[in-house]
Amino acid sequence: MSAGVYILTGYLGSGKTTLLQKLLAYLRKQDGQVVVLMNEMGEEDIDGEQLQGYGFPVKKLLDGCICCSIQGELTEGLQEILSTINPDHILIETTGVADPVDVVDALTHPELYDRMELKGIVSVVDASRFRDLNSRFQSKSSLVKTIRNQVKYADLLLLNKSDLVAPDALEKVKAKLVELNPYAPIHVTIQGDMDLDQLLQVKRIAEKVASERADDRTRGPFVQKSIGKMSAIEKVKQSLGLSASEPSLYNSIETFSYHFTYPVDPEKFEDFLWDLPKNVYRAKGYVLFKGRDELISFQHTDNQVHLFPFENFGPKMVAVFIGEGLDKEKIIRDLEACYE
Numbered sequence: 001m002s003a004g005v006y007i008l009t010g011y012l013g014s015g016k017t018t019l020l021q022k023l024l025a026y027l028r029k030q031d032g033q034v035v036v037l038m039n040e041m042g043e044e045d046i047d048g049e050q051l052q053g054y055g056f057p058v059k060k061l062l063d064g065c066i067c068c069s070i071q072g073e074l075t076e077g078l079q080e081i082l083s084t085i086n087p088d089h090i091l092i093e094t095t096g097v098a099d100p101v102d103v104v105d106a107l108t109h110p111e112l113y114d115r116m117e118l119k120g121i122v123s124v125v126d127a128s129r130f131r132d133l134n135s136r137f138q139s140k141s142s143l144v145k146t147i148r149n150q151v152k153y154a155d156l157l158l159l160n161k162s163d164l165v166a167p168d169a170l171e172k173v174k175a176k177l178v179e180l181n182p183y184a185p186i187h188v189t190i191q192g193d194m195d196l197d198q199l200l201q202v203k204r205i206a207e208k209v210a211s212e213r214a215d216d217r218t219r220g221p222f223v224q225k226s227i228g229k230m231s232a233i234e235k236v237k238q239s240l241g242l243s244a245s246e247p248s249l250y251n252s253i254e255t256f257s258y259h260f261t262y263p264v265d266p267e268k269f270e271d272f273l274w275d276l277p278k279n280v281y282r283a284k285g286y287v288l289f290k291g292r293d294e295l296i297s298f299q300h301t302d303n304q305v306h307l308f309p310f311e312n313f314g315p316k317m318v319a320v321f322i323g324e325g326l327d328k329e330k331i332i333r334d335l336e337a338c339y340e
């Protein structure tokens, strides 16, 4: 039996973990063993805590991106999972800055080839930010390339956070997605809600398209899909027009974590999150509020702040910041002002 592998990709804060939680709740009701392999930027595990309690093992690859710096660890992690657990499904959640092409690259390892089957690349798009990200980063080619590849190489697209955009704006994002990837079905979602059976039935577009138009190997999506057939890595890269030395977005992304020493003032902390500079692309973690007993999970993207009680008391009180050119001292100064 070979394990079915699903790659869950999408930019920082688009809703990958939210979808994964739903998928695990769904799979729990069915037979079959599932393993989650999740990759986070930085040394702290924030998302992993959100995935506890579903009854499936969660293997974490922290402090690096499986698309590049710890690509080898992904291969090793998969080898270990296949020989110890031999699950029916492996769900890989990538970091928000991972290029799916490079992740598939890691799956082409000869040791893994016969033991797993790539079922599909599921990409979560933040409807409220996609167009802005696409234009804001026009000048930053690695970022543009990554967010576009997350769409281009998807077998199924979730146009998530549709509750945050007006219908006409949603149509414009949709049109952009179709332009980048005319083959992947698009599901418009809120909180990743969709028919999960349909998600699990995702088909590699390579196979669908190849059977329809076997001779067309020149256009982007066709070529990319050949990676699903696990061709040799260099051939794949060449077919994608990528040179091995092409810099990854991950290389320009910084991350740091901060351990809280005291509870913070709730209002000041919320303001602090809203006022984070634009070059902080994502912040998340767990914190205690003055005068309240429960742990608070916080989530920040550049247009959203969420704070909600977190029942599990296991996590450390820690904040993780992800961005480019971060002024760490200033961010920490502003954060520590929330103790007062």
Ligand SMILES: Nc1nc2c(ncn2[C@@H]2O[C@H](COP(=O)(O)OP(=O)(O)OP(=O)(O)O)[C@@H](O)[C@H]2O)c(=O)[nH]1
Pocket: 010, 011, 012, 013, 014, 015, 016, 017, 018, 019, 047, 095, 096, 160, 161, 162, 163, 164, 189, 190, 191, 192, 282, 284, 299, 304, 306
């Ligand atoms: N309004 C709204 N918020 C959403 C939706 N989906 C997810 N969120 C919120 O967006 C925030 C980020 O969601 P996550 O699921 O953690 O995103 P992610 O892609 O896993 O984030 P990273 O792993 O850090 O890249 C959380 O506060 C979610 O509750 C949605 O459809 N609408």
